[in-house]
Amino acid sequence: MINYAGIIIEFATVSEIDRPFTYIVPDSLKNKLKIGQRVKVPFGRGSRQQIGYVVSLMENIEPQKYRLKAIGELIDEEPLLTSEQLEIVQFVVRYYGTSYAAAFDVVLPPGLKDNPISKAPTHEKVYKLNEDALKVKIYYESNKHKQSFKKQQWIIDYLREHGSVSAKSLENQEEMSKSSLKTLIQKAIVEIYEEEIIWVDDPICYNAFKMLNDEQQAAVDYMQAIEEANVYRTVLLQGVTGSGKTEVFLHAIKNILEKGGTALVLVPEIALTSQTLARFEERFGNRVALTHSRMNAKERQRIYMRAKAGELSIVIGPRSAVFMPLPNLKLIVIDEAHDSSYKSEVDPKYHAIDIAKERMRYHLGQVLLATATPSMETYYEVQNGAYDLLRLDKRIGGATLPEVDIVDMRLELSNGNHTVLSKKLYSAIEATLKQDKQVMLLINRRGHSTFINCRSCGYVLKCEHCDVSLTYHSSTQSLQCHYCGKTEPVPEVCPQCGSRHIRYFGSGTEKVEAYINECFGEYGVGRMDTDTTTGKEGHRKILDAFRRREINVLIGTQMIAKGHDFPEVTLVGILSADASLFMQDFRSNERTYQLLTQAMGRAGRGENKGKVIIQTYNPEHFIMDVVKYNKGELFYEQELANRKCMGYPPYTHIFSVLVVGTDEGQVIRTIHLMTQYFRYYSDRGQNHFRVIGPSSGVISKIGDEYRWRLLVIGDKRDKLLIYGKYCLNKFYANETVSGVKIQWDMNPQAMI
Numbered sequence: 001m002i003n004y005a006g007i008i009i010e011f012a013t014v015s016e017i018d019r020p021f022t023y024i025v026p027d028s029l030k031n032k033l034k035i036g037q038r039v040k041v042p043f044g045r046g047s048r049q050q051i052g053y054v055v056s057l058m059e060n061i062e063p064q065k066y067r068l069k070a071i072g073e074l075i076d077e078e079p080l081l082t083s084e085q086l087e088i089v090q091f092v093v094r095y096y097g098t099s100y101a102a103a104f105d106v107v108l109p110p111g112l113k114d115n116p117i118s119k120a121p122t123h124e125k126v127y128k129l130n131e132d133a134l135k136v137k138i139y140y141e142s143n144k145h146k147q148s149f150k151k152q153q154w155i156i157d158y159l160r161e162h163g164s165v166s167a168k169s170l171e172n173q174e175e176m177s178k179s180s181l182k183t184l185i186q187k188a189i190v191e192i193y194e195e196e197i198i199w200v201d202d203p204i205c206y207n208a209f210k211m212l213n214d215e216q217q218a219a220v221d222y223m224q225a226i227e228e229a230n231v232y233r234t235v236l237l238q239g240v241t242g243s244g245k246t247e248v249f250l251h252a253i254k255n256i257l258e259k260g261g262t263a264l265v266l267v268p269e270i271a272l273t274s275q276t277l278a279r280f281e282e283r284f285g286n287r288v289a290l291t292h293s294r295m296n297a298k299e300r301q302r303i304y305m306r307a308k309a310g311e312l313s314i315v316i317g318p319r320s321a322v323f324m325p326l327p328n329l330k331l332i333v334i335d336e337a338h339d340s341s342y343k344s345e346v347d348p349k350y351h352a353i354d355i356a357k358e359r360m361r362y363h364l365g366q367v368l369l370a371t372a373t374p375s376m377e378t379y380y381e382v383q384n385g386a387y388d389l390l391r392l393d394k395r396i397g398g399a400t401l402p403e404v405d406i407v408d409m410r411l412e413l414s415n416g417n418h419t420v421l422s423k424k425l426y427s428a429i430e431a432t433l434k435q436d437k438q439v440m441l442l443i444n445r446r447g448h449s450t451f452i453n454c455r456s457c458g459y460v461l462k463c464e465h466c467d468v469s470l471t472y473h474s475s476t477q478s479l480q481c482h483y484c485g486k487t488e489p490v491p492e493v494c495p496q497c498g499s500r501h502i503r504y505f506g507s508g509t510e511k512v513e514a515y516i517n518e519c520f521g522e523y524g525v526g527r528m529d530t531d532t533t534t535g536k537e538g539h540r541k542i543l544d545a546f547r548r549r550e551i552n553v554l555i556g557t558q559m560i561a562k563g564h565d566f567p568e569v570t571l572v573g574i575l576s577a578d579a580s581l582f583m584q585d586f587r588s589n590e591r592t593y594q595l596l597t598q599a600m601g602r603a604g605r606g607e608n609k610g611k612v613i614i615q616t617y618n619p620e621h622f623i624m625d626v627v628k629y630n631k632g633e634l635f636y637e638q639e640l641a642n643r644k645c646m647g648y649p650p651y652t653h654i655f656s657v658l659v660v661g662t663d664e665g666q667v668i669r670t671i672h673l674m675t676q677y678f679r680y681y682s683d684r685g686q687n688h689f690r691v692i693g694p695s696s697g698v699i700s701k702i703g704d705e706y707r708w709r710l711l712v713i714g715d716k717r718d719k720l721l722i723y724g725k726y727c728l729n730k731f732y733a734n735e736t737v738s739g740v741k742i743q744w745d746m747n748p749q750a751m752i
Contacts, residue, residue, distance in 0.1 A: 111297025202285025241601020
């Protein structure tokens, strides 16, 4: 008989209460309580009711020194968390050094309160024509000659063809008019019913699968062999852009589903979800669901419950989708696996690849890392034999890699060209559009001009809250800070000297769009950045317009460089290729190589050969040579040698501490004092760690808060984590900390 339960309190983020508490199970719940449910329990001196998670059930316990309290009430009839998810919670707590509360928060869907989770509806509203066919026919014949009847006519014809149609399905049709539907309902031509939803899996559409080439088939066969052996493996699918990596994992998932397994597919950008969803729905129908942060909380909760109930076979989404509770999970695909967005920058600071590997160890399944440009860490694991490698070196359909030209923008300036486009790129755009093909232009900065400068005194307009220049946005005629979001009007005179000689410098997506519109506006020009993709459907609308050829020149930030497949794009222009090359980050070479290679990969994916033009002020840089001549292996070998020499990942791990506060002096005093603890315990311990800093952040102030960073480097991740938390705990125990916030992370992806 169950008498006691171990319960973790939902809000318990501080170490003193970050543990299971023992509660008495009342008689009314003894036959209902299960591990993984949420309950309400009295907690603390005032015994206020708090939400808790049941993590253990016990018949007997050791005698306690204090009086135990009883569970108040049950929130969920069935467990919200599976046994596997509870294992993942333990892993997140242990591996990332976070609290149980933070781990539960990231594993579960957002928006949970003290009510049962939103479940999928059991009934749905449907529309169908009045059963009196004569009445419908008379109405139809007497009105079909009217121009105003066209939209009603379409609805009647659609319902005649399809019979009963769900309200959601009908209302989502582009031709559907809500006012016309309302009229038909009022006239009793269309009737509304409630029908029970009977879930039936769509059959796999085998005809939609494409024929594989030899490389693709070999990769699918290898994945199938691992699956049949029922062993855990992580596999890198490294293929040149356009080599058909997506088709490989579509076939691999088909093989999994045929044997009753399920799969997760992670993508780095919300912009990729609609494209990926369309490919999967074509083959797997209603077995597929999409989840992402722009959906509301109830939608995400319903998908969570459908996945848990086994109604879904495939879930697609960004980083957070890695926690979806699919039963019999056998494959997790991480598309564009090099992307830094798979690492969370908020607590718990997990990496989706780590979670995927842990889940597949549990299920004896496979993690498939698909990318043309693997991260240095992934490449290193392949070299060490920890990951398997599958290569796709040929583009599908006989397509070839694009021709690459490097343009020295210093020569363009010396020849009097001060526009955003080199003469070569301008001519190439003109020729491409005249051939009825499409163009993509990458500039990894949004806005119009990157800064405004006074020509008289040299003053640069900066954000008063951040140590960055303000960016001019022509669409709103304002200056914006891209870090804290502050907006200011554009001054007519210099705020420092009063001069009217203020000028715009640098280029962003808006400026490029304006220039391209002047020159090629008749062909259709679009822009894709965070300013134009707000809202749930922001990305899809722009990409659909590009696919329908309403837009033939697409300008955008890095979000256009990832995974998109547009066969009519034969020219890609990369403006300001140096933007990420000289950042104060040991990953700057890697990031630049990945961005340029991914952007280049959008060109020439159809029958026509592609061309790429890269504009740079550093044409002699090693990266430019690597990209032009497709020397990826040489890049990885040299970059690994550099990392080994410098003692940076993947040969080591980094424990990063960031101190922020509004009083710069207090921030500096705190981090210098903290550094003494790290140096002292490193010298005393058996494992010596390299302590770098402290130093001011790359951006020294954001949102009125000054930023100082300390880096600690060690060979062993587990020992470095223990050491880092130990030093911080000693610091907290002995020092009074006020007016600052201290943040830490293991192996951060961003070093600002």
